[in-house]
Amino acid sequence: MAIYDEAVLGERCVLPFCAEPEEIRYLRRAVRGALGRWGAGVAAEEAELAVTELATNTIQHVGHGTAAVLVMEVGVDRLRLELHDKSSLTPVVGSGGCEAECGRGLHLLAAMSLDWGTLLTAAGKAVWCELPLAPVRRCPRSHRAATVLEAYQRLAGATTQGPSARAALAASATGVIADLLYWLALQGLDPVETLDQAQARYETGADAA
Incomplete structure (x- = not known):
């Protein structure tokens, strides 16, 4: 290899x-x-x-x-x-x-x-x-997400290599979301409310640029 x-x-x-x-x-x-x-x-x-x-x-x-x-x-x-x-x-x-x-x-x-x-x-x-x-x-939203995910994988020591690359990507994305929710809670913000807002933005496709 x-x-x-x-x-x-x-x-x-x-x-x-x-x-x-x-x-x-x-x-x-x-x-x-x-x-x-x-x-x-x-x-x-x-x-x-x-x-x-x-x-x-x-x-x-x-x-x-x-x-x-x-x-x-x-x-x-x-x-x-x-x-x-x-x-x-x-x-x-x-x-x-x-x-x-x-x-x-x-x-x-x-x-x-x-x-x-x-x-x-x-x-x-x-x-x-x-x-x-x-x-x-060339979706800017996709580009930003890929950049964040790559940085997260480096910090977490994760990898997307091997036959289960898609599963590894999904696991890393889940980790990013979970860590963000934990961080929001530490800041005194409502993780559930933020997650609902993110879901609504995703469904409408708003602010994609």
Whole structure:
């Protein structure tokens, strides 16, 4: 299992990884986590699929064990993914969907992307694609919640890794709510009343910005 050296600058994420089949699931998990922190978790499924195809293409056509870097960046209406490797060989999508020549991955990538292509770099190349990301998906409320939850997990020593990631997230969210209610009581405020107000706000969708 790889431990990714993740550098996040604003809404840009850099994930170095080793191009091996068993590494792809950890790379997908890192992608989903970054999108969740950015409030763009709705796009995670498409992003994971695109990253799988990009990484698989590198494994098949550059070589197992290749040092590679995935760069993700969120724009106003799209998500850009770049996979950098040290080969200058440019992938070409063959006619007729020829799997032997180019693999189905690039055809799938082209079909699901707004645009895609290859850039030659000083170290090799970057295969990139851009996925649609409607502004509504980048919900500020979701972004704030993800930031709070991530900080809480660090303080509590919790983790979202492993097959029960969804259960771990639910447990951490429950912990955040319970601790907030306890804190409110210590301040002499009514936890039940605050919880009712929060429930009402959630149901109406008010103050989502």
